[in-house]
Amino acid sequence: MSTPQQETTILVGKKPTTSYVIATVxxxxxxxxKVILKARGGGAIARAVSTAVMIRDRFLPNQVRISDIxxxxxxxxxxxxxxxxxxxxxxVLERV
Amino acid sequence: MSTPQQETTILVGKKPTTSYVIATVxxxxxxxxKVILKARGGGAIARAVSTAVMIRDRFLPNQVRISDIxxxxxxxxxxxxxxxxxxxxxxVLERV
Numbered sequence: 331m332s333t334p335q336q337e338t339t340i341l342v343g344k345k346p347t348t349s350y351v352i353a354t355v356x357x358x359x360x361x362x363x364k365v366i367l368k369a370r371g372g373g374a375i376a377r378a379v380s381t382a383v384m385i386r387d388r389f390l391p392n393q394v395r396i397s398d399i400x401x402x403x404x405x406x407x408x409x410x411x412x413x414x415x416x417x418x419x420x421x422v423l424e425r426v
Numbered sequence: 427m428s429t430p431q432q433e434t435t436i437l438v439g440k441k442p443t444t445s446y447v448i449a450t451v452x453x454x455x456x457x458x459x460k461v462i463l464k465a466r467g468g469g470a471i472a473r474a475v476s477t478a479v480m481i482r483d484r485f486l487p488n489q490v491r492i493s494d495i496x497x498x499x500x501x502x503x504x505x506x507x508x509x510x511x512x513x514x515x516x517x518v519l520e521r522v
Contacts, residue, residue, distance in 0.1 A: 375475050376468035380513040383499045388511075399495040401517070403479045415484075417476040421497070 342369035342378040370418040398422040438465035438474040466514040494518040
């Protein structure tokens with residue numbers, strides 16, 4: 331028996347925004363009720379926001395809503411072992 | 427009679443993040459109950475998110491919370507009159 335995955339998490343990184351848009355659409359089409367976009371650091375945060383609005387307004391309009399957004403500070407240990415803070419975002423997209 | 431401004435809107439653009447952090451702290455210190463950070467486009471969105479978490483977690487901890495976040499698509503008319511969509515964010519910071 332296969333149980334469709336209800337919730338998918340997509341880590342948004344350095345690929346072009348369209349990669350994450352496609353991954354999100356595929357997750358919803360595969361039966362996900364919820365897709366969580368997680369991103370850390372400037373460029374990735376911008377891509378996560380772009381992905382979310384493109385999905386909601388263009389690719390799955392009236393089918394998906396943004397149900398939650400969290401802004402976080404993550405601690406990252408950089409080269410040389412020095413700890414620094416980096417902004418992060420979690421955007422929850424949900425089937426309406 | 428001077429009435430303190432209850433709500434301030436800060437447009438986040440191309441300056442370094444610290445500029446917006448300072449502007450936000452000054453607004454709260456001047457008596458604002460609410461500061462709204464608005465940003466459009468990749469880099470500015472990242473700076474708005476960084477500003478918000480730095481204020482909440484580092485500069486005014488336990489004094490300010492993020493009470494609302496909106497993700498939007500704005501239409502922008504570029505060079506040559508061609509219209510394109512650009513992601514935008516509005517982050518509401520509020521005194522607790």
